Amino acid sequence: MQVTEIYKSLQGESTYTGLPCVFVRLTGCNLRCTWCDSEYTFQGGRKLTVEEVHDEVSRLSPNGGLVEITGGEPMLQEREVVPLMQRLLDDGYRVLLETSGERLLERVPARVIKIVDVKCPDSGEGDTFCLENLEALTAHDEIKFVLSSRADYDFAREFTERHRLAEQVNAVLFSPAFRKDAAGARTSSQCLLDPQELAEWMIADNVPARLALQVHKLIWDPATKGV
Numbered sequence: 001m002q003v004t005e006i007y008k009s010l011q012g013e014s015t016y017t018g019l020p021c022v023f024v025r026l027t028g029c030n031l032r033c034t035w036c037d038s039e040y041t042f043q044g045g046r047k048l049t050v051e052e053v054h055d056e057v058s059r060l061s062p063n064g065g066l067v068e069i070t071g072g073e074p075m076l077q078e079r080e081v082v083p084l085m086q087r088l089l090d091d092g093y094r095v096l097l098e099t100s101g102e103r104l105l106e107r108v109p110a111r112v113i114k115i116v117d118v119k120c121p122d123s124g125e126g127d128t129f130c131l132e133n134l135e136a137l138t139a140h141d142e143i144k145f146v147l148s149s150r151a152d153y154d155f156a157r158e159f160t161e162r163h164r165l166a167e168q169v170n171a172v173l174f175s176p177a178f179r180k181d182a183a184g185a186r187t188s189s190q191c192l193l194d195p196q197e198l199a200e201w202m203i204a205d206n207v208p209a210r211l212a213l214q215v216h217k218l219i220w221d222p223a224t225k226g227v
């Protein structure tokens with residue numbers, strides 16, 4: 001499999017936020033979100049076997065714990081990624097899969113916690129969500145909307161209500177996008193959508209969703225990679 005980086009940090013954008021976590025970031029993505037902060041994963045990386053990735057995870061976190069498979073889009077490498085996730089589960093790791101929602105998720109092992117994006121209109125990749133994935137969701141999964149405008153918020157709210165997402169998954173996350181070129185100041189003023197404004201909309205509408213900030217960008221310089 002083609003891997004951009006494997007590193008240990010804190011989980012930063014789900015209900016697992018703040019927990020130590022090993023990240024396996026795979027190379028390649030078939031989407032081009034306008035605010036993407038992972039463009040460095042589109043090319044390059046190194047070729048590793050499932051066994052080599054597993055060994056590196058074990059070295060960084062020898063006593064189990066949280067592992068997140070992310071990218072790029074990890075499900076582009078489904079043939080290797082599914083056995084890797086199964087191997088990590090068998091070893092007692094809690095496995096998160098962060099995915100754009102564009103690929104079919106039916107072959108993801110049931111015990112994997114899927115954190116599935118639904119791309120909003122101003123990402124430039126609206127309408128890419130694979131609706132069949134709604135059938136693959138379980139009560140421990142999470143759905144994430146990254147928002148950069150009021151139009152994105154309205155889309156996310158309407159989609160959440162229409163598909164009764166809050167009744168199907170552990171959490172529906174509304175996350176303000178950070179500016180792609182955010183660097184230096186570790187503050188939410190670097191978001192494309194003001195979190196305070198988003199919070200006020202969510203309170204007014206009593207939305208069954210959780211406001212989620214990318215906390216690693218408030219802890220480290222937002223331009224820092226490998227955290």
Ligand code: SF4
Nearest residue numbers: 029031033036072100
């Ligand atoms: S799906 Fe993720 S990695 Fe791909 S372009 Fe969008 S934000 Fe970037």
